[in-house]
Amino acid sequence: MNKEFKKNHECCSEEAKKTNSFQGVFYCPMKCEGDKVYSKGGQCPVCNMNLISVNKKNNQDHVHHQRNNSENLDISNGTYFCPMRCEGDKMYAEPGDCPVCGMHLVAEKETGSSDDNAYQQMKKKFRLALILSIPVFIIAMSDFFSFLQLDLVASKFFWGWVEFILATPVVFYSSREFFIRGWKSIRTWNPNMWTLISIGVGSAYIFSVLALLIPDIFPNQFKDSLGNVHLYFEAAAVILTLVLLGQMLELKAHSKTNAAIKALLDLSPPIAHRLKDGNEEEIPLELVHIGDVLRVKPGEKIPVDGFIIQGEAVIDESMITGEPIPAEKSKDDKVTGGTINGKTSFDFKAEKVGSDTLLSQIIAMVNEASRSKAPIQKLADIVAKYFVIVVLAISICTFIIWAIFGPEPAYAYAFINAVSVLIIACPCALGLATPVSIMVGTGRGAQSGVLVKDARSIEEMNKVDILIVDKTGTLTEGKPTLKTYQSFNKLRNSDVLQLAASVDALSEHPVAEAIVKGAINIDIKPLPVTKFESLTGKGVKAFCQGVNISLGNQRLLRDHNLKLTDLQEELVKQKQTEGETVMFLIAEDQLEGIISVSDKLKPSSKEAIKKLQAMNVRVVMLTGDNENTARTISDGLELDEYVSDCLPEDKFNKVKELQEQGHIVAMAGDGINDAPALEQANVGIAMGTGTDIAMQSAEITLVKGDLNGIVRARDLSIRVMRNIKQNLFFAFIYNALGIPIAAGLLFPFFGVLLSPLIAAAAMSFSSVSVITNALRLRKS
Structure with a gap:
């Protein structure tokens, strides 16, 4: 049990210490105190969130986690993270929205169900909002379409109430979570996209409600010839509908960014064929243990990592290595879980299972990399940090300038343009520019x-x-083979090889393995040795039958003050120029011979x-x-x-x-x-x-x-960085051009103003376009 595990468990309650009973491990889903765990359930003493049990299944899970030390505690089952990394690597226990930026949380271990559920829910809300917003828009635009003649049916006051009734569900049901996100961002002082949307749309809605109920509080500049104040229910409803559309498309596109991880998860077969007592049985993948003998039939996926003990195979490893040519395998060759067997059947022994398999490590590494930040993101983070505050200031300045210098009705123009500035600004595009490219790029890299x-x-x-x-x-290749062995003294050539194999038997170096294997292949068995020692960068030494034996390179030769004769030097040089690695055998400070290996x-x-x-x-x-x-x-x-x-x-x-x-x-x-x-x-x-x-x-x-x-x-690096720069360029340019236009910069020259509706559409699709651009990495 490691120090961190002990330290965490010292934090458990006194009662648990006294009873010395450990009924379970609980942790705070918000990780208020880092990795601190508690012996009993209840509420977190910091944030009052309900503590969650690590061993959700049974106590056997806890025993397994104890055995693997607390640093491997799997408290991330079903955990989620913010795609904008607002709080670094902070994880959340349940799906939902990031408490800082309001973005939909993404599952760390991608299953697809969470994103799909969120997408379906958003789709349902969008459809309702669309159905309600269309008539609101038609009523509001009736003045521009004379053939509608709604004034002949009922008064503007009546139609105002119709707009109110239709727009209110869009605001309070379909888009409720947007305002919750906005309020959280203001309350925690983490201004973001939802701050701008909630203030802009909220202002338009509240303005309209007040104008409908108590129009007399407004100056005459806001009223028409009949004393009616212009309502902006259509702006609130349509803007929110467009934001819902953008969020729906974003969720759909974002689910594709984890397609590589999903594909990797799908590589593991759900079952394995285990051979036990001469019988073949079909078992779930989770029940495979190290040492089990498994049979793989033609066309099946290999369940875990291991090595072949019987049979031959041609295996498609392209999904793991990126190499399209199938690999031929025979006895003792390693096989990798998730790869696909060809037309033969073979038996292999399981060597790595569960999280230790190469496929599991690949998935873990891709997940980790996709959550990390690239240095280039620092620029976007700095800009995004002050972005919303600057936009709010620009919006206020826009209102003041239009109210003072704008044409009549000045206040109406001021209000509309201030709202447009709030709606068109999109810090979300800036925040997503880097992470989505990293997520897609690392997943694509894993596939190759x-x-x-x-x-x-x-x-x-x-x-x-x-x-x-x-x-x-x-x-x-890293698989050297024995080439020559020759005595320079009284020993026989075979004795030189036997002594070399004896001292190398305890070494893990590929050259040592080649010498030992070469000796065994010609029935020369290594002798037992004692006091084995590896000499870094030089070779190895040990006692063999009471004699101090050393085997190594020319540095080792110099350490023993030994020199080659001209004939010996010529022989060594010839083998070296042929690409062979030459090792020198030294017995009690006496050069006895050479052994050479070759690595293709x-x-x-x-x-x-x-x-x-x-x-x-x-x-x-x-x-x-x-x-x-x-x-x-x-x-x-x-x-x-x-x-x-x-x-x-x-x-x-x-x-x-x-x-x-x-x-x-x-x-x-x-x-x-x-x-x-x-x-x-x-x-x-x-x-x-x-x-x-x-x-x-x-x-x-x-x-x-x-x-x-x-x-x-x-x-991959070139393409990912190019993609990130494209995203950042688009996000910067979009905001740099969009905000001044929304503020009315073109009006003095061309008489053009940007409608809040158009601003909402542009804002929604800016984030979608960034994600869509990142998704191009999947096909490259």
Whole structure:
């Protein structure tokens, strides 16, 4: 049990401590005190919200959560977040509206049901508002259409009451939540779009009600020749109807932004075929455990991660890796949950289940990235923070200027134009410009095998001018094979290989694995060793049969003050120029022989490097391998630069040096020794075929693990940033042009005024257009 879990549970009630009974874990849905949990249900002592139980199902869930430590407590079941990130990563337990900006909350774990319900409810309210608003609009516009002749049917006073009766349900039923949002924004002093709408439309509605009930309180400027005050019920009703339409379209479009996550969720099959005691049984996916033997039939989706124990397969992994060509698999090869089997049947052993599977990690990473903020959003946040206050000031100034200098009826013009300014302004478009592009972009990246940890890395990747790559596992397959083993002394060649395999048996390095596997393949079994030690950047050492054995590179040779003869040096150089990695076996400070391994270049490496260079990215290889091997690899791939004999700290220092020169550096690697450099780089890129620590240190993970993934990441970054800039440009220009026009800037020159109805339509569709533009990323 970790420290955080203990700390949280110290906050539990004294009664629980005394009884030492733990009936459940409860938390505040508003997270008023962070991750603090309580031993009993009730109300939050800070906000009085009802506490929610973590273990909603049964106590077994709690035992499971305890076993995984409190930092993995799944209190996000059914949690929601604001798409405008008003309060950062704050989550809400129930669907609804953001208490700050009023935007509809989005489900973290997308199921589609919440968004669809919200859309259907908004659609229902819109239809009612539309049915009621059309006759209100016709009545109000009857003066402009003489053929209607409504004055012959009844007086204006009567028709005013009809407008009131029809418009009131639009205001108090269909659009009630808009005014609640607006009031919350004023009460919490978080002015936003709903502040403007509620003030503008509310003013028009209240003005009309007062004009209908007590017209004598208004100056003569507001009255016609018969003493009737012009009513604005049609403005209130139609504006709210247009806002409802915009919200409905926005909810519909917004549900599509999570389409990639939904598609990933759909990859997991609901059932699995488990083999037990020679029998095959069909079980729910949730009941699959590590170690279970599962059978996958032709055309079925693979339920969890594991490795094949019987049979062969051709598997479509495009939904995970982005690679269209199916992968051939045989015994001991790994298979990934969510991928699709071909025409054969095979059995495999479950290795990772539940949240540990690659698919679950991809979904979690996409969700996390879609909620993060890119640095470019800071500009929009700063503008949006003061935007509403500025708009309110402009609206007041508009009223005053028109009231003083406007033509008769001056007050009527002043009122209408002030309302138009409030209605047309759209801080929502500014707020959505970045998050929706990030959400769609990260989801699209996941579908092509590019997993982004946070939005910052998307923006940084667009600026990268130098890419540093490791050799083994990045440029090469990462699966070296044994090539040669030769004695330089009295030992037999086979003895050299056996001793090398013995000290390497406890190492996780790919070269060590190749040597051990190569020895076993020719029936040479490793001997037991003691006092094993890994020598960072040099090799390994251990005691074998009482002898101090070391195996490593030329640095290790220098540490033992050993030199090669001219003949030995010529042999080593020849193998290195052929691209082989040569290791030296040392027994009690005596050079006994060499072992060489070869790691094939990935077929995609050369083509990907050319594409990156065409994108103005210099590719530099940093490798712990020797000068000759490094040069051979570099020349073959036409790299811009290479550095050989690198220790982990050398890679770290090289990244730092380039950054100090003003470069934006991306680092791609797959091993533990790459972690420091990955952490230091502006953008760390981990190969999905590498170690967990490398992936934890990186901002971007490539599922497939080849350089084409970096090309896709770079291209994704370019397209997402271009999309964000388009959205921001549209939002800024729209408001910069729309507000002055609404204030009446064109009236002195062209006699043109912007109707509040047109302003409402423009405002509603501005947000929809931003989301629609972001959705283009799904198809690119």
